[in-house]
């Protein structure tokens with residue numbers, strides 16, 4: 001079967017699409033025939049930097065990818081037999097970019113309702129919940145302005161939608177969007193105003209919720225805020241006198257179930273970007289790296 005391997009830290013062009021043996025079914029496992037897998041900027045960072053994330057992923061070679069969607073085609077004797085033929089979202093930190101994988105952790109397998117297609121489910125990440133928690137914490141401590149960099153990003157779009165459903169949320173949200181992404185953002189959020197680092201008005205207390213990871217952008221925003229704090233998912237370290245916190249996703253199955261449910265009821269809309277065949281994996285990753293964010297780029301195994 002096909003798999004995409006990282007064998008070095010030479011970046012995107014070091015990836016190899018190669019053939020390995022199909023995995024065998026275990027008593028505690030299900031075999032998932034993969035359909036779609038996502039490309040996130042974090043995946044690309046890991047290919048050139050062994051310390052790009054907090055997880056230890058430096059053991060090479062490894063099949064890339066963390067998650068994806070597909071169909072259960074075989075079920076081990078210790079698992080729920082009703083899973084056979086179900087479409088699923090699967091978390092698979094040991095590598096999801098293969099025609100087939102064996103999933104042995106029931107907490108990492110999410111059967112999909114008919115109302116949620118594979119494309120939408122493949123875009124899911126619980127990282128917006130980490131930022132939502134940080135925002136609710138900041139507002140509980142008196143911050144009433146939320147400045148979001150990279151608001152047109154996949155995570156930014158999920159975060160804005162989750163905030164819109166928060167009943168007790170009263171703070172003012174200031175999405176920051178680069179001029180090249182303004183039209184796209186307006187299509188996605190026709191009723192939501194947005195700013196750039198130059199048009200943001202002078203604010204008193206504000207938390208900068210950093211999704212973009214640009215220190216130059218943060219520096220520019222800081223000149224508009226009297227009492228700032230920063231919470232970032234994109235910068236692990238940032239030298240500053242401003243209170244700064246890096247946050248990251250801790251896997252939480254409940255949050256994935258909630259996201260799937262909200263997609264099913266149309267409370268959330270998935271930002272789906274272009275879909276590339278796995279044979280074009282390098283081209284697809286270059287596309288993600290070199291173009292502005294227009295929804296999650298997906299890779300197809302069919």
Ligand SMILES: NC(=O)c1ccc[n+]([C@@H]2O[C@H](COP(=O)([O-])OP(=O)(O)OC[C@H]3O[C@@H](n4cnc5c(N)ncnc54)[C@H](OP(=O)(O)O)[C@@H]3O)[C@@H](O)[C@H]2O)c1
Nearest residue numbers: 041042150153154155178181212214233234248249292293
């Ligand atoms: N900590 C965690 O647990 C965790 C988990 C997942 C992801 N992440 C990180 O979160 C970030 C966002 O992920 P995503 O999947 O939502 O990304 P994405 O959809 O590709 O969006 C990236 C965003 O960053 C903006 N951006 C990039 N470089 C910029 C620059 N120099 N100046 C201004 N804006 C810039 C982009 O603006 P344009 O589109 O206008 O270029 C876009 O809005 C990534 O850095 C990723 O590695 C962290």
